Structure formats: C-alpha cells, structure tokens
Amino acid sequence: MRTISRTLLATAIAVALLPTAVIPTSPARAEEPAAQLSVTLTNSEKTVTTGDKVTYTGHVKNLGAAEAAVTIALEAPGYLELGATTGATVDKNTATWTPTIAPGADNSFTISATIGKIPSTERRVTAVASVYVGDGKKPVVRTANASFIQGVKDTPNQKPARAAATRSAPTVLPWIIGGGILLVIIAAAAIVLTVRNRTRPRRGTQN
Structure with missing residues (x-):
C-alpha cells in the first residue's frame, strides 16, 4: 500500500x-505563397513638385523552381498622369504588366509620369507596385517608393517605427x-x- x-x-x-512542459503554445504559421517572388521599385527623382516628370523602374524576380505567370500593378496617386509604355496597359493612375517569368529570371518594368497639382495634405508622392500570381486577388509581394515634395517639411532620415512583436496568448x-x-x-x-x-x-x- x-x-x-x-x-x-x-x-x-x-x-x-x-x-x-508538454503543451507549449505557439502562433499559427501563415501559409507559404505558391510562388516565390521578390519586387523592387525605384524612382528617378528624390524630390518633386508640380509639373515634374518622374520615371518608375521596377524588378520582379522569380526565386522559385517553376515559371510564374504574374500580373504587376503599379498604382500612382490620382494627381500623377502615367505615360504610355511598351507591354503595359494604362488605366487612369494604374499600369499593369502580365509577364511569365522563368525560374531565376528578373523581369523589369518601367513607366514615366507627370506630376499634376499636389494636394496640400500630401507629405510624399508615393507609388505602389503589387505582384499577383495567376488569377489571384491578393498580392504575393508588394513594395512602395516615395519622393519628397519640394517645400513640404518632412523627415528624410527618420527611421520607421518597428512593429511590436505579437505573441499568442497562452x-x-x-x-x-x-x-x-x-x-x-x-x-x-x-x-x-x-x-x-x-x-x-x-x-x-x-x-
């Protein structure tokens, strides 16, 4: 006994x-995208004002092992007038490209724009490039590029605040x-x- x-x-x-000891809690893992892609976007002008012309240049690289049929969408502010460019469809302030990118290949895209009257509420002129795979409605990758506005007080060297790490509640x-x-x-x-x-x-x- x-x-x-x-x-x-x-x-x-x-x-x-x-x-x-045996039942630790951990955050749920996000599903990995079907295609492995990266995107970058640059701008020819660091500081702009009304009437200036700028050129946006981007690169989408296929980091995966299979080719990827993608849609690249560059969205500019409404006061920018996008110019025509080879291989792109331009609708108002959005330009789209639909290339098929081979594994390891780097697909570049470029488009020029003329800046119209900048609203007084703007602090930077920002364009966004998004990459979609197939008929996907959500972008796989996305990036942005911003130009400073002449005469508008800004802080070019200010570092963005780091997002606080989130932990799942036990x-x-x-x-x-x-x-x-x-x-x-x-x-x-x-x-x-x-x-x-x-x-x-x-x-x-x-x-």
Whole structure:
C-alpha cells in the first residue's frame, strides 16, 4: 500500500508540471505563397513638385523552381498622369504588366509620369507596385517608393517605427485539464491512505 501511495503522489506532481512542459503554445504559421517572388521599385527623382516628370523602374524576380505567370500593378496617386509604355496597359493612375517569368529570371518594368497639382495634405508622392500570381486577388509581394515634395517639411532620415512583436496568448485549456486530473489523483491518494489506516491493526491491544 505504501508503494501505491508514493506512486500516486509522484504521478500527481508530474501531472501538475505537464501543461507547461508538454503543451507549449505557439502562433499559427501563415501559409507559404505558391510562388516565390521578390519586387523592387525605384524612382528617378528624390524630390518633386508640380509639373515634374518622374520615371518608375521596377524588378520582379522569380526565386522559385517553376515559371510564374504574374500580373504587376503599379498604382500612382490620382494627381500623377502615367505615360504610355511598351507591354503595359494604362488605366487612369494604374499600369499593369502580365509577364511569365522563368525560374531565376528578373523581369523589369518601367513607366514615366507627370506630376499634376499636389494636394496640400500630401507629405510624399508615393507609388505602389503589387505582384499577383495567376488569377489571384491578393498580392504575393508588394513594395512602395516615395519622393519628397519640394517645400513640404518632412523627415528624410527618420527611421520607421518597428512593429511590436505579437505573441499568442497562452491557452488555459491545458491548465484546466491538468488541474482536473491532479484533483482526481489527489482524491484517490487520500482514499487509499484512509482505507490503509482503517485496516491497519492497532498495536498494543490485548484481549
């Protein structure tokens, strides 16, 4: 009986430590994109004003092992007038290219634009390049390029604030389960000890 009691108590201690040792919590992994691509975008003018002409040049590289049929969309602010360029479809302030990029290949695209009247609320002239695969509605990769506006106070050397790392909140379910098992084992151990004490013969009793 003494051996059983010690075993039950040792098991109870092990179960109490089980939730932290065996059931760690971790954030869900995001699904990897079907194609491995990278995109960059540069601008010919660091500082601009109304009436200036700028040229955007981008590169989309296929880092995967299979060719990728993609759609490249360059979106400029509404006050920019995009010019015509070979291989692109221009609709208002958006230009699109639809190349098929071989594995390891680097596909470049370029387009010029004329800057119209810049709204007083703007702090930079920013264009965005997005890359979609096939008929996908969400971009696989995206980047942006911005020019400073002449006469507008800005902080060119200011570093963007780092996004705070997010951690998943620890789940309470393992603790609830472990606590319930621990209570059952402790109760069982108490019952065994009680029965053993009742059935143990009393010493020093004479008939």
